[in-house]
Amino acid sequence: MPDILRRINTNKVIDLTRELVRIPSENPPGNENKISEFIKEQLTKIGIPTKILEFSKRRPSVIGIISNDNKSKSLIFNGHTDTVPVGDYSLWKHEPYEANIEGGRIYGRGASDMKGGLAAMLIAAEALIETGVNGRLVLEFVADEEVTGYGTKDLLERGYKAEYAIIGEPTELKVQIAHKGVMNLRFIVKGKSAHASMPQTGVNAICKASKLCLTLQDLQTQLSNQRHPLLGEPTLNVGVIKGGVKSNVVPDYCELIVERRLIPGETKTQALHEVDKVLNKLHNGDPSFNANYEVLHYAEPSETPLESSLVKVARECVKEVTGSDFGASGFPATCDMRFFVNQGRIPSIILGPGSLHQAHAADEYIEIDQVVKAAQIYTLIALKLLT
Numbered sequence: 001m002p003d004i005l006r007r008i009n010t011n012k013v014i015d016l017t018r019e020l021v022r023i024p025s026e027n028p029p030g031n032e033n034k035i036s037e038f039i040k041e042q043l044t045k046i047g048i049p050t051k052i053l054e055f056s057k058r059r060p061s062v063i064g065i066i067s068n069d070n071k072s073k074s075l076i077f078n079g080h081t082d083t084v085p086v087g088d089y090s091l092w093k094h095e096p097y098e099a100n101i102e103g104g105r106i107y108g109r110g111a112s113d114m115k116g117g118l119a120a121m122l123i124a125a126e127a128l129i130e131t132g133v134n135g136r137l138v139l140e141f142v143a144d145e146e147v148t149g150y151g152t153k154d155l156l157e158r159g160y161k162a163e164y165a166i167i168g169e170p171t172e173l174k175v176q177i178a179h180k181g182v183m184n185l186r187f188i189v190k191g192k193s194a195h196a197s198m199p200q201t202g203v204n205a206i207c208k209a210s211k212l213c214l215t216l217q218d219l220q221t222q223l224s225n226q227r228h229p230l231l232g233e234p235t236l237n238v239g240v241i242k243g244g245v246k247s248n249v250v251p252d253y254c255e256l257i258v259e260r261r262l263i264p265g266e267t268k269t270q271a272l273h274e275v276d277k278v279l280n281k282l283h284n285g286d287p288s289f290n291a292n293y294e295v296l297h298y299a300e301p302s303e304t305p306l307e308s309s310l311v312k313v314a315r316e317c318v319k320e321v322t323g324s325d326f327g328a329s330g331f332p333a334t335c336d337m338r339f340f341v342n343q344g345r346i347p348s349i350i351l352g353p354g355s356l357h358q359a360h361a362a363d364e365y366i367e368i369d370q371v372v373k374a375a376q377i378y379t380l381i382a383l384k385l386l387t
């Protein structure tokens with residue numbers, strides 16, 4: 001084991017992860033003040049110049065930079081400080097903000113997603129600063145990944161860039177080089193209300209929306225002809241349907257909320273074009289069909305080439321620490337990698353401790369051993385890339 005890795009002390013990793021879990025930072029509503037202050041203190045303590053930058057009022061991200069030479073190699077470590085809310089408290093056996101330890105795991109909201117990852121990045125930064133590192137390491141602890149991603153976007157727009165970026169989302173220490181995008185759509189189907197004893201005088205919006213559901217299902221079948229080698233097929237899901245007032249009223253309104261997951265290579269324009277085609281087809285076949293939609297949320301997919309030096313170095317470092325080469329895989333959810341790749345043109349990977357199965361779940365936990373290993377992996381990657 002390289003000498004520098006001996007500086008990564010398990011007890012320190014445990015203490016820091018627990019401290020981070022104990023600071024609630026739920027989003028919504030979006031409350032990253034306390035955790036940002038805490039991270040700033042940690043960085044200052046280890047001698048890293050640090051700034052707090054807000055993308056809007058009281059929505060702070062923390063940035064710390066270790067820089068010996070602006071002209072040499074550069075790398076970003078990026079992690080989000082917000083978590084999803086606790087959710088149904090009655091489903092938790094462990095208190096969500098006590099960070100209890102049991103069976104080598106730390107329990108609590110955000111343990112896997114992604115306070116374990118933040119702890120690993122902070123511990124790696126400390127090891128690197130103690131031994132000295134060449135180049136420029138930018139540490140970003142950003143607000144608001146769980147809702148919009150404005151934290152990371154804001155730092156990019158302020159000009160914080162590097163040759164490579166690592167996003168510490170939970171991947172069970174696997175190097176992940178692609179992730180899906182997501183688009184949420186609200187369809188509004190309009191009809192004409194009437195007395196249910198004379199339904200022929202109205203237009204039933206629920207029945208029209210049902211046609212729309214079935215046609216969207218056909219679209220889902222067509223989508224499954226496409227395939228990304230790491231992420232599989234694009235998908236579409238009708239998740240919500242709302243409409244109707246009473247059994248004796250022909251409903252004049254029905255709403256659908258649909259989620260479309262995109263694979264790298266697909267664009268928003270294409271995805272919307274498919275939806276337009278569905279609506280046109282229904283309208284052409286039935287003049288009383290009246291529907292439109294709005295995009296509620298969109299986050300694009302992104303991908304880094306397998307041949308990127310970042311991917312190669314990261315896989316070597318994972319192998320050195322864990323003894324296994326897991327190859328390069330895909331991250332099924334969305335994450336802030338899209339900003340680095342699509343807007344910043346920065347080759348990026350997702351690599352962190354913890355599991356996506358734990359993320360957002362009741363009794364979320366992280367394996368302590370994985371946080372220690374992640375800190376070691378981050379340290380090695382920085383050493384290799386920044387020299």
Ligand SMILES: [Zn+2]
Nearest residue numbers: 080113114169
């Ligand atoms: Zn996350």
